[in-house]
Amino acid sequence: MKAQKKKFDKILILPAVAVVFLFLFNLGYAQTNVTLYSVSPTSGDTDTPIAITGKNLLQCAPLQLPSACNVQFHDTDARRTTVSGTVVSDTTVNALVPQGLCPGKYNIRVGELANYSNTIPFTLVDSLSVQSDPSLSACRYAASITPAGGFSGTNIEIAGRNLHTSVHFFNFSGLKATVIGTVGATYPVDIGGGTIVQFISKVAVVAPASLIPGTYTVRVGSDPTTDISNGVGFNVFGDTSAPSISGVRVTNITPTTADVIWNTDEPADSQVEYCPSYTRCGVGTPLDTNLVTSHVVGLSGLTPNSTYFVWVKSRDSGGNLRSLGYYVFKTAVSSTSTPTPTFSSGPSPSVSPSTPPTPPPVISNVQITNITRDSAIVTWDTDVPTDSRVFSCFLLLFCTKELAYDSTLTIAHTLNLLGLSADKKYYIKIISKDGNGLESMSNFYFKTALGLIISNINASTTQTTLTVSWDTNYPASSKLRVCRFFIFCFTTVFDPALMSSHLVTVPNLRPGTRYLYQLISTDLLGYTYSINTYTVMQP
Structure with missing residues (x-):
């Protein structure tokens, strides 16, 4: 009988232990599958009623307090305060914004330290009630930052209340830089006993050069972990311009x-x-x-x-x-060494003196620069003063067309080649003749830049209109021709304005009809580019 009673006691004790265990396990802890969607309003004063929406909010309540839910207000990584909200339903929790919080941006989440939901943003405004609260006179509050973005080295002004000259720049991974600013303005505060202290309302600082482009939160305070203001956003711009x-x-x-x-x-x-x-x-x-x-x-x-x-x-x-x-x-021509003459023994033969021949000019440092679609500049040097001449050649064999000539005798030569054709390979012969009629030549070749081209063609239609857009690499006019067949083009819309981005619409087309269209652009130099192989079907 005693054995049966002990067995029966065990049967009763085990479920009781299980219940106690579950009770203790759930005591005060929210479940991790609670998800928050929004808070309304998204900003307000202390004691403002807020409604938090989400899903599975009934699981926010501990077992012993089925209608309560811990609502946490966080700024940076520190939990500033927690209030008890009321679970209205599985999708709504009501709460009041707690007193004693400094103005600024907060993240709201529900649950406990080790088991909590996602976060949603809320802004505590800098209201008159906050400003008149003696307990909040020591709040460091950054109200604004001007400008809101800039490059490293940008002058920044932070405005607010009870600021500090130590300015801290945070990004998603933590503190990235601390710089010391200068006081821009102050205001008096009675801290008690008739003692007036000047608090800082404006701080000027320079965005540090160590910051990489990105988004930062700027805070002020004597210590970035224990004495810190709310944060204001600042974007550090990246350098996107290549060197000239x-x-x-x-x-x-x-x-x-x-x-x-x-x-x-x-x-x-x-x-x-x-x-x-x-x-x-x-x-x-x-x-x-x-x-x-x-x-x-x-x-x-x-x-x-x-x-x-x-x-x-x-x-x-x-x-x-x-x-x-x-x-x-x-490159220069490789110099060849002159062999040393040898002399036979015996009496020296009589040699009549003679004048060595005058060598022709030496051309060096030939360069072709500033190559465009219709021009180029040719420069070179000579060892004696000569004139300057450039011919255009057919494969360097037949050089008959003179491109430029300057009769001035000089050792530094510059000729502008004008009237060239775009996207063409030119073979040229450089000729320099000195005052004695001696001349030297040097052969070169180069290719001019691309001429006018059309790209990025896009067409859209309605039942009665066709709109075509395209780009040109130089400013040019816009012409759109619409055809039923390749040889029968019945509508032309022309815009003489020179532009690089073109948009033309042709009206009065027939629904359900297939059309061909031709694009034509002409630039200021007379270059024309056309495309006429596109087909569209009206709806």
Whole structure:
């Protein structure tokens, strides 16, 4: 009988222990599958009633308090305060904004420290009731930041109440920089006993150079963890403009070496790509990572008496790359050594004196720069004063068309080649003749830039209209022709305005009909580009 009673006691005790265990396990803890959707209103004063919506909010309540729910107000990583809300339904919890909070932006979540929901934002406004609360006189409150974004080095002004000159920049991963600002304005505060203290209302600071582009929260306070204000947002802009390159020139040209020099409008690195033709080949000098504005890159291992095409490249500290080219130069001719004469023994023969012949001019440092679709500049040097002449050739065999001529005798030559055709390979012969009628020649070739082209064509239709948009690489006019067949074009819409982005609409078309259309653009130089192979079907 005693054995049966002990067994029966165990049967009663085990369920009781289980109940107690479950009660203790759930005591005060919300479930992790509680999800918050919104809070209304999204901002307000202390004691403002708020309604939090979500799902599974009944699980927010502990077992012993089925209608209660812990509502937490967080600023940064610290839980500032918790109030007890009322669970109205599985989708709604009501609460009051707690007193004693400093103005600023908060994240609301429900639950406990180790078991809580997601967060939703709420802003505690800087109201008159907050300002008159003596317990909140020590609140550090950043009301605004001007401007709201800028590059590193931007002058920033923070306005608010009880600010501090220590300014802290946080991003998603924590504190990134602390800088010391200067006081811009103050206001008096009676801290008790008739003692008046000047509190800071404005702080001026410079966005630190150590910040990478991105979004930051700016706070003020003597300590970034224990004495800190609310946060105001500031965006650090990235540098998106590539360096501007100018003054490109090839100097110190020898048979096997040359120096390429250029300038940039901001510090940037230096690299040169050099190829035997105007088709880029990917052969480049080692990257010089020093950020400078005056660039010098040496080329070595070149072939004597050979033409090279070069592109200069510079990338700034923001990673923005600018490549400019091509530029053309020719290496010098390799000098040949003169054999030392030998003399036989015996009496020297009588030799009548003679005058050595005058050598022809020596052409060097030939370069072709500023190549556009219809022009280029040719420069070169000579060792004696000569005139300057450039001919256009057919495969360097028949050079009959004179492109430019200057009769001035000089050692530094510059000729502008005008009236060239776009996207065309030119073979040229450079000729320099001195005052004695002696001349030298040098052959070169280059290719002009692309002419007018049409790209990014898009067409849309209604039952009776056709609208076509397209881009051109130079400002040009807009003409849209609509045709039933390739030879029968019955409607033309023309806009003479020169623009790079074009949009033209043709009205009065027939529904359910197939049309062909032709695009025509003409630029200021008379270049014309047309496309006439597009077909559309009206709805």
